[in-house]
Amino acid sequence: MEDDATPTAEPWQVMGENLDIMTGGIPWGRRMSFRVTKLEKGRVWGVQPWKERLVGDPDTGVIHGGVLTSFLDNLSGMAASSSLEKARFVSTLDLRIDYMRPAEPHREILGEAECYHITRNVCFTHAWAYHESRDKVIATAAGAFAINKPRSVESLREF
Amino acid sequence: MSDDLLPTRGEQVQAFLGRTPFAQEIGMRCEVMGDEMTAIMPFQQKLIGNFTIQALHGGAIAAFLELTAMAQVYLVTEHLERPPRPINITIDYLRQGHAKDTFARATITKMGRRMCSVRAEAWQDERSKPVTSLLAHFKVSGD
Numbered sequence: 415m416e417d418d419a420t421p422t423a424e425p426w427q428v429m430g431e432n433l434d435i436m437t438g439g440i441p442w443g444r445r446m447s448f449r450v451t452k453l454e455k456g457r458v459w460g461v462q463p464w465k466e467r468l469v470g471d472p473d474t475g476v477i478h479g480g481v482l483t484s485f486l487d488n489l490s491g492m493a494a495s496s497s498l499e500k501a502r503f504v505s506t507l508d509l510r511i512d513y514m515r516p517a518e519p520h521r522e523i524l525g526e527a528e529c530y531h532i533t534r535n536v537c538f539t540h541a542w543a544y545h546e547s548r549d550k551v552i553a554t555a556a557g558a559f560a561i562n563k564p565r566s567v568e569s570l571r572e573f
Numbered sequence: 574m575s576d577d578l579l580p581t582r583g584e585q586v587q588a589f590l591g592r593t594p595f596a597q598e599i600g601m602r603c604e605v606m607g608d609e610m611t612a613i614m615p616f617q618q619k620l621i622g623n624f625t626i627q628a629l630h631g632g633a634i635a636a637f638l639e640l641t642a643m644a645q646v647y648l649v650t651e652h653l654e655r656p657p658r659p660i661n662i663t664i665d666y667l668r669q670g671h672a673k674d675t676f677a678r679a680t681i682t683k684m685g686r687r688m689c690s691v692r693a694e695a696w697q698d699e700r701s702k703p704v705t706s707l708l709a710h711f712k713v714s715g716d
Contacts, residue, residue: 440622440624442619442620442629442632445619446632466594467594467597468594468598470594472592472593477595478593479639479659479662480599480635480636480637480640481595483632483636483639483664484630484631487632488632505631505666506631506666507665508664509631509635509663510661510663510664511662511663512660512661513658513659516658
């Protein structure tokens with residue numbers, strides 16, 4: 415394991431250097447083919463491309479709501495982990511998705527998530543999915559994530 | 574399909590799942606018994622969300638539950654020409670989903686004229702130990 419980050423690097427910095435493997439290393443993430451495009455402390459942006467196999471309505475070609483759930487769940491989880499001072503896994507306690515308007519077929523969906531509050535054991539998140547901007551949102555999500563036991567910051571590279 | 578032999582609603586639900594790419598993607602099947610159904614999501618490697626602990630991805634289970642809830646509503650709303658659209662869902666991750674087959678059933682708590690409220694639960698080994706539960710609202714007015 416090559417080490418270009420100092421041991422004092424914060425989790426979000428290490429995560430930011432390894433955006434591709436953040437989702438590429440997860441079979442379901444690969445299958446959904448979403449990518450993380452940008453990461454700051456407690457804030458994550460991503461793209462969910464349109465794919466034939468993700469269509470939930472064969473008559474309109476619109477992507478299934480479950481794809482958005484996976485996408486926003488993942489982004490929210492990353493926003494939660496990236497907001498912590500120490501490297502820790504988080505696991506979704508619950509997630510609520512509101513479907514505001516249908517996604518348009520054959521268009522990629524942009525997403526962003528933020529962790530807006532942290533307690534000793536729980537991270538609270540908000541997330542948005544849209545085509546152009548948050549003014550015209552397709553779905554929003556509110557999540558709560560349990561913070562698991564600490565692990566080494568280097569282990570973040572092995573996602 | 575001939576006019577004098579229309580498919581039953583159960584057959585329509587099966588047909589919808591059969592031609593919906595995403596239902597096929599997660600490998601979902603369902604067994605319809607009158608106005609009830611049980612959905613099955615056989616284990617596949619691609620459903621994994623965490624290699625180290627070989628756990629199913631929460632998003633895959635949530636998608637499976639959302640499809641189960643939708644199929645259950647469609648099954649009992651004969652007036653709808655198309656499967657109902659979701660308004661919102663809340664997912665409660667109760668236990669780790671392991672690398673094995675997952676089952677789900679949905680119950681309609683309240684069927685209104687415009688909206689309905691549905692609860693669904695997914696389990697693996699024991700029905701009494703659900704892995705994930707879902708609460709969903711669907712639009713059931715046929716416009």
